[in-house]
Amino acid sequence: MTEVTLSNVVKNYGAHRAVHGIDLDIQHGEFVVLVGPSGCGKSTTLRMIAGLEAISGGDVSIGGRIVNDLPPRERNISMVFQNYALYPHMTVRENLGFSLAIKKKAPEEIIAAVDEAAAILGLDELMDRKPAELSGGQRQRVAMGRAIVRHPDVFLFDEPLSNLDAKLRTQMRVEIKKLHQKVGNTIIYVTHDQVEAMTLADRIVLMQDGHIVQVGTPLELFDKPVNTFVATFIGSPPMNLIDGIVRGDNAVELHAPSSGGLHGGLTIPLPSTARGRVSDGQAIKFGFRADNLMPMGHAVEEGGERTELDLPVTLTEPLGTETLLFTEVAGTEVQAKMYNPRPVRPGETLKFQLMLDKCHIFDAATSNAIRG
Amino acid sequence: MDRNLTHRNRRRVLKAVHFVALFLTMAIICIPGLWIVLNSFRPTVEIMAKPPVWTPSFTLDHYRAMFGGAGEGGVPVFSYFRNSMIVSVTSTVIAILIGMSGGYAFARYRFKGKGAYFVGLMLFRAVPGVALSLPLFIVFARVGIIDTHFGLILAYVAMNVPFTVWLTDGFFRQIPKELHEAAEIDGCTRWQAFWKVEFPVARSGVASAAIFAFLTSWNEFALASQLTRSVGSKTMPVGLLDFTAEFTINWGGMCALAVLMIIPALILTFLVQKHLIAGLTFGGVKG
Numbered sequence: 001m002t003e004v005t006l007s008n009v010v011k012n013y014g015a016h017r018a019v020h021g022i023d024l025d026i027q028h029g030e031f032v033v034l035v036g037p038s039g040c041g042k043s044t045t046l047r048m049i050a051g052l053e054a055i056s057g058g059d060v061s062i063g064g065r066i067v068n069d070l071p072p073r074e075r076n077i078s079m080v081f082q083n084y085a086l087y088p089h090m091t092v093r094e095n096l097g098f099s100l101a102i103k104k105k106a107p108e109e110i111i112a113a114v115d116e117a118a119a120i121l122g123l124d125e126l127m128d129r130k131p132a133e134l135s136g137g138q139r140q141r142v143a144m145g146r147a148i149v150r151h152p153d154v155f156l157f158d159e160p161l162s163n164l165d166a167k168l169r170t171q172m173r174v175e176i177k178k179l180h181q182k183v184g185n186t187i188i189y190v191t192h193d194q195v196e197a198m199t200l201a202d203r204i205v206l207m208q209d210g211h212i213v214q215v216g217t218p219l220e221l222f223d224k225p226v227n228t229f230v231a232t233f234i235g236s237p238p239m240n241l242i243d244g245i246v247r248g249d250n251a252v253e254l255h256a257p258s259s260g261g262l263h264g265g266l267t268i269p270l271p272s273t274a275r276g277r278v279s280d281g282q283a284i285k286f287g288f289r290a291d292n293l294m295p296m297g298h299a300v301e302e303g304g305e306r307t308e309l310d311l312p313v314t315l316t317e318p319l320g321t322e323t324l325l326f327t328e329v330a331g332t333e334v335q336a337k338m339y340n341p342r343p344v345r346p347g348e349t350l351k352f353q354l355m356l357d358k359c360h361i362f363d364a365a366t367s368n369a370i371r372g
Numbered sequence: 373m374d375r376n377l378t379h380r381n382r383r384r385v386l387k388a389v390h391f392v393a394l395f396l397t398m399a400i401i402c403i404p405g406l407w408i409v410l411n412s413f414r415p416t417v418e419i420m421a422k423p424p425v426w427t428p429s430f431t432l433d434h435y436r437a438m439f440g441g442a443g444e445g446g447v448p449v450f451s452y453f454r455n456s457m458i459v460s461v462t463s464t465v466i467a468i469l470i471g472m473s474g475g476y477a478f479a480r481y482r483f484k485g486k487g488a489y490f491v492g493l494m495l496f497r498a499v500p501g502v503a504l505s506l507p508l509f510i511v512f513a514r515v516g517i518i519d520t521h522f523g524l525i526l527a528y529v530a531m532n533v534p535f536t537v538w539l540t541d542g543f544f545r546q547i548p549k550e551l552h553e554a555a556e557i558d559g560c561t562r563w564q565a566f567w568k569v570e571f572p573v574a575r576s577g578v579a580s581a582a583i584f585a586f587l588t589s590w591n592e593f594a595l596a597s598q599l600t601r602s603v604g605s606k607t608m609p610v611g612l613l614d615f616t617a618e619f620t621i622n623w624g625g626m627c628a629l630a631v632l633m634i635i636p637a638l639i640l641t642f643l644v645q646k647h648l649i650a651g652l653t654f655g656g657v658k659g
């Protein structure tokens with residue numbers, strides 16, 4: 001059983017604190033994705049787990065064993081780097097077998113393990129080539145092969161797909177997921193791409209500025225973001241956020257960010273989930289996803305709280321099954337979705353319905369979500 | 373149409389200019405060497421003839437004399453060659469070991485005063501060897517290592533280390549640190565990661581540093597002429613002086629010895645050339 005546990009892990013680079021006391025419990029066999037904007041400390045955290053970076057405080061344990069001061073080779077982990085870090089002077093076969101050769105395993109054993117990994121990743125044809133003679137996708141595969149050859153307790157991935165083109169990236173994403181289902185090891189995967197995080201993760205760890213902001217399944221983060229950062233980071237297009245002020249106990253007045261609520265904005269009902277949790281005059285951010293604002297007359301599920309708005313469409317983005325509509329609510333640009341496409345002229349005003357029960361209310365001062 | 377033509381003509385002219393410039397440069401580099409080789413095979417009269425003799429005749433006299441007895445213009449070629457070899461090879465090996473460690477440290481580690489230290493090393497390299505010859509002579513004489521292989525090796529190591537540090541630092545810097553990290557995760561110690569991964573990848577860089585160090589020692593004259601006295605320690609460049617007498621210079625003999633000096637350097641360069649040109653293959657990283 002190889003759980004990975006971080007408790008109060010800190011990393012300082014001189015006076016700069018890159019990771020601020022992280023706590024994280026990763027179960028055996030779990031696929032955990034660390035995601036967040038560039039520079040938020042994901043790689044640093046991963047490298048501390050790998051032992052490539054000394055930890056400045058706290059404890060890292062792998063399989064119940066505290067590994068704070070163990071060198072990487074004694075942690076029984078393997079890692080795939082963003083630039084693959086294949087050994088350029090070795091053939092693919094030698095690259096794959098390197099870790100076993102270092103451990104002085106018997107040649108037959110090495111050959112068997114290398115062949116097994118090669119078969120899993122479809123590398124058989126490439127075994128005698130040097131890394132320079134491989135395409136980006138093939139290098140990526142070799143890097144993964146090198147990681148699985150020695151059956152580590154934990155796989156670490158640091159943005160393994162970001163050097164690939166979009167198509168290959170999607171393809172490799174599927175392969176990584178299949179690989180996880182096949183070998184079943186614990187995987188800790190770092191990416192800045194929320195799509196990768198959503199599609200791969202059993203559990204997402206969303207980081208910002210060296211802190212963990214939210215941990216949960218992809219759907220938890222999507223449906224119940226704890227603050228506006230999570231709300232706008234997860235999901236594409238990002239959640240629409242509009243400044244608002246609570247009026248009375250069951251209305252919200254939406255207004256443009258610059259107006260400060262002085263001029264009368266657009267008043268809509270306060271979603272019932274938020275009633276009693278906000279007070280009259282409280283400044284909030286009102287959030288909803290594009291899917292929850294759609295033109296009337298679409299066959300959508302009945303019931304639920306909704307409100308109707310007349311909004312001008314400024315731009316359309318047809319995406320095939322759906323069309324993104326850019327429009328404006330109380331002076332803030334928002335995106336809406338339309339599922340049965342019909343031509344919409346820019347400038348045309350449509351009647352939209354907003355699903356109030358799917359909306360999110362955030363406190364404007366703290367950015368934290370207000371929900372039951 | 374017209375414009376096409378002018379552009380094509382211009383390209384032709386540029387090509388011609390390029391070729392001529394290249395030819396002149398190569399001529400300037402190669403003619404002195406060629407001259408030495410030619411002269412080593414010509415009778416002394418012909419070398420000194422004024423006006424010059426354009427159709428050279430061929431003789432092995434200078435070589436015969438050089439390997440001959442001490443009385444007939446012979447010099448202890450084999451001793452000089454052996455001294456040169458011992459001094460150059462040993463000092464190169466030592467300088468590479470030290471310089472490579474230094475270069476690696478500069479490329480991989482952060483430490484206090486790194487920049488200043490590096491500049492200091494380079495400045496040290498900028499001091500001309502001749503300027504050091506007198507102080508070195510005095511110090512070596514006091515310590516008692518004048519006229520020994522050891523003394524010369526010491527001087528050459530000091531001369532070559534800064535350059536080797538500088539060169540290998542550049543090569544190691546180009547190797548992504550992920551390579552040794554991957555090796556360490558694969559089970560290597562830091563030491564193994566260096567020898568099994570980083571060193572082989574930087575091999576061409578180390579080879580070029582080695583050839584530079586070797587040639588510097590092999591050709592060095594100013595220091596060697598001061599620090600060596602006897603047949604037991606004189607190197608080939610110093611040996612060339614044996615052909616100068618009080619009033620005459622035996623140009624033919626000197627050229628013959630110079631040819632013998634050039635040959636090993638040439639062979640070495642050809643052997644290592646593959647590494648020099650191959651450059652670093654960074655196929656292992658990125659796409």
Ligand SMILES: Nc1ncnc2c1ncn2[C@@H]1O[C@H](COP(=O)(O)OP(=O)(O)O)[C@@H](O)[C@H]1O
Pocket residue numbers: 013016018036037038039040041042043044045
């Ligand atoms: N070797 C280092 N020295 C100093 N600061 C570093 C070093 N490595 C990373 N940092 C800083 O730590 C923070 C987190 O970096 P990193 O973990 O690489 O972010 P990312 O989430 O993009 O992977 C950044 O602000 C970065 O500038």
Ligand SMILES: [Mg+2]
Pocket residue numbers: 042043044159
């Ligand atoms: Mg990173």
